[in-house]
Amino acid sequence: MSSSPTGHRQALIFAAGLGERMRPLTDTTPKPLLQVGGKPLIVWHLEKLAAIGVRDVVVNVSWLADRFAPALGDGSRWGLRLHWSHEGAPPLETGGGMLHALRLLDDAPFIAVNGDIWSDFDFARLPADPDGDAHLVLVDNPAHNPSGDFALDGDRVRSDGARKLTFSGIGVYRPALLHDWRSIVGDAPGVDADPPRFKLAPLLRAAMTRERVTGEHYVGRWTDVGTPERLAELDAALPDG
Numbered sequence: 001m002s003s004s005p006t007g008h009r010q011a012l013i014f015a016a017g018l019g020e021r022m023r024p025l026t027d028t029t030p031k032p033l034l035q036v037g038g039k040p041l042i043v044w045h046l047e048k049l050a051a052i053g054v055r056d057v058v059v060n061v062s063w064l065a066d067r068f069a070p071a072l073g074d075g076s077r078w079g080l081r082l083h084w085s086h087e088g089a090p091p092l093e094t095g096g097g098m099l100h101a102l103r104l105l106d107d108a109p110f111i112a113v114n115g116d117i118w119s120d121f122d123f124a125r126l127p128a129d130p131d132g133d134a135h136l137v138l139v140d141n142p143a144h145n146p147s148g149d150f151a152l153d154g155d156r157v158r159s160d161g162a163r164k165l166t167f168s169g170i171g172v173y174r175p176a177l178l179h180d181w182r183s184i185v186g187d188a189p190g191v192d193a194d195p196p197r198f199k200l201a202p203l204l205r206a207a208m209t210r211e212r213v214t215g216e217h218y219v220g221r222w223t224d225v226g227t228p229e230r231l232a233e234l235d236a237a238l239p240d241g
Contacts, residue, residue, distance in 0.1 A: 007128030008111055011054050012101050013045055014169075015115035016062035016091040021227050030064040032115030033071055034231060037238030040071065041225060042115050050078040052124045054111065058083045058104045062091040087195070094200035096190065099178050107175055114169030118234055119222040126172050131155075132212035133177040134204060138165035139222045150208070150215070157215035159205045168222055177203055177212075 019026030025034060032042035042059070049057060057080050061068050065086055075082035085101040092100055098112065109130055111123060119139075127135050136157055141148045141164070151161025181198065182191065184206045190197030207213045223234045 008049075008052060008054050008123075008126065008172075009108060010056045010058070010105050011049050011111040011113065012058045012060065012085075012098065012105065013042060013113055013115045014060055014094060014097060015042060015068065016060045016065075016087050016097055017116065018063045018091065019116070022225075022231070025228055025231070026063070028064070030061075030067055031225070033067060034225070036118060036225070036231065036235040041118060042072070044118060045113050045115065046072070046075070046078050046080060048123050049111065050080050054080070054123075056081050056083065056105075058085050058101045059115075060085040060087055060092075060097045060101050062087040062089055090197070092195060092197045093190065095178070095181060095185070095203055096193075096195060096197040098173070098200060099181060100195045102175055102178065105175065109172050109174050111170075111172055113171075114224075116225050117169040117223065118225060118238075119168060119170065119218075120220050121168070121170055121218050121222065123170075125216070126170075127214075128172075130172050130174065130214055132214050133174045133207045134213045135172040136204075136213060136215040137168040137170040137218050138215050139168045139218050141166045142224060144224070144226065150204075152215050152217055155214045155216070156211060157204075157208055157213040159208050165217060168218065169224070177207060 015032040019031035022031050033040045061084055083104045145166050148164030149167045151158045151164045184202055185191055185198045188198055225231050
């Protein structure tokens, strides 16, 4: 598919995690700023987002939040405008982080990507106007997640199924996915914090029961950079710079 602009104007990068499994590397550097192929993980995302016409990128930050702006600037080197969604400590999880970031996004669908993954997936493939509240990119199950996360039934994503795949950390979301978050999440720990802290998965599963989540299976290169070993393997596999 062409890598020409897709209509997406905005994106969210999840970069607030503690990176506990990556220590000691993340004692002084947040995981999305760790380098592979001669540049930080998050820069791979920023370059790809800029290439498809995205202009505003919200980055949610918590652990070592003050390291991001000096490393990335205001985004202008990529033709982007970076906006920081400061979560404080502890991080707000994926659902709370997305909810907290909505104030920096408009009402249009937005791309969201985990700051600690790497993939050669072309963001131009993502639908600008998803048929539902979310569109998820699923990949084959890696060794560290053998049972997968969700199942793909045609173009619909299900909570369960005969063959489960792993969520890649790449998706498109409508703000409406968050509208009834409290009734779905219930009394889970963290929901009464200010700002609230909760996971995104329950909201996605609720939307799946309403046929509101589409998806696709990507079979190209993808790495969840969750350990120093996987970081080193990825770095060795990528051409430097």
